[in-house]
Amino acid sequence: MEVYYRKKGGEWERGKGLWEALSLDSRRKSGEEGRPGAPFVICLAGAGGKTSCLRRLAWEGRERNMTPVVITTTHIRRPQAFEALNLGPGETARMAKDQGLAVAGCPGKDGKLSFPGWDWYEDLCGQTGLILAEADGSRRLPIKTPGPCEPVIPANTSLILCVLGLSALGRPLEQVCFRLERALKILGKGPQEPVGERDMERLLAAGALRPLREAHSMALVR
Numbered sequence: 001m002e003v004y005y006r007k008k009g010g011e012w013e014r015g016k017g018l019w020e021a022l023s024l025d026s027r028r029k030s031g032e033e034g035r036p037g038a039p040f041v042i043c044l045a046g047a048g049g050k051t052s053c054l055r056r057l058a059w060e061g062r063e064r065n066m067t068p069v070v071i072t073t074t075h076i077r078r079p080q081a082f083e084a085l086n087l088g089p090g091e092t093a094r095m096a097k098d099q100g101l102a103v104a105g106c107p108g109k110d111g112k113l114s115f116p117g118w119d120w121y122e123d124l125c126g127q128t129g130l131i132l133a134e135a136d137g138s139r140r141l142p143i144k145t146p147g148p149c150e151p152v153i154p155a156n157t158s159l160i161l162c163v164l165g166l167s168a169l170g171r172p173l174e175q176v177c178f179r180l181e182r183a184l185k186i187l188g189k190g191p192q193e194p195v196g197e198r199d200m201e202r203l204l205a206a207g208a209l210r211p212l213r214e215a216h217s218m219a220l221v222r
Helices: 024-032 050-063 089-099 118-125 180-187 197-217
Strands: 003-006 012-015 039-047 069-072 075-077 083-085 104-109 111-113 128-132 159-163 220-221
Touching: 024 039, 039 050, 039 197, 050 075, 050 128, 050 159, 069 089, 069 118, 075 128, 083 089, 089 104, 089 118, 159 197
Parallel strands: 039 128, 039 159, 069 104, 069 128, 083 104, 159 220
Antiparallel strands: 003 012, 075 111, 104 111
């Protein structure tokens, strides 16, 4: 995965990874100052690319010896390694420390993991320093507009990353969008019209960023 980010001057620069591009070291440090002892919690919301970003963040966190625990507040595909299935918070944190990374959850249908529950999550927060959560679903479509109860964001989240997939560009909206009816209202387009760059900007702003900013007092990254 190649990573590019926009600098303060407006120009784009290629980064060494997501950790650098998103300035996560400084964000984590400022969070520790405001909430000493609290974990750094990053949630992924939106559509196409969440799992790939989550995997990259987890690996970069592992390389930094941060022993990340990857979870979902909804559902996520089971990983091929580092599984911590049906384990308690303490066992999960120990596995992350021993292996450098743990992907925790309860086995569900269709080869997915589900959320172990809020009591489990609260206990985990007291035993690990980095939690990466997939907090949204899109049925593997590249763009979506969230429903009334989406995404599922823990109250102690430090950062929300909203993601959309560029594979939607140029394709009919009805083929690439989850919760199509809400998208049609935002865009004022027909279901067979192709998705443009401006459409994706509007969906991200009106369908995700604006509601999240109204609901959560935390930094949001576009």
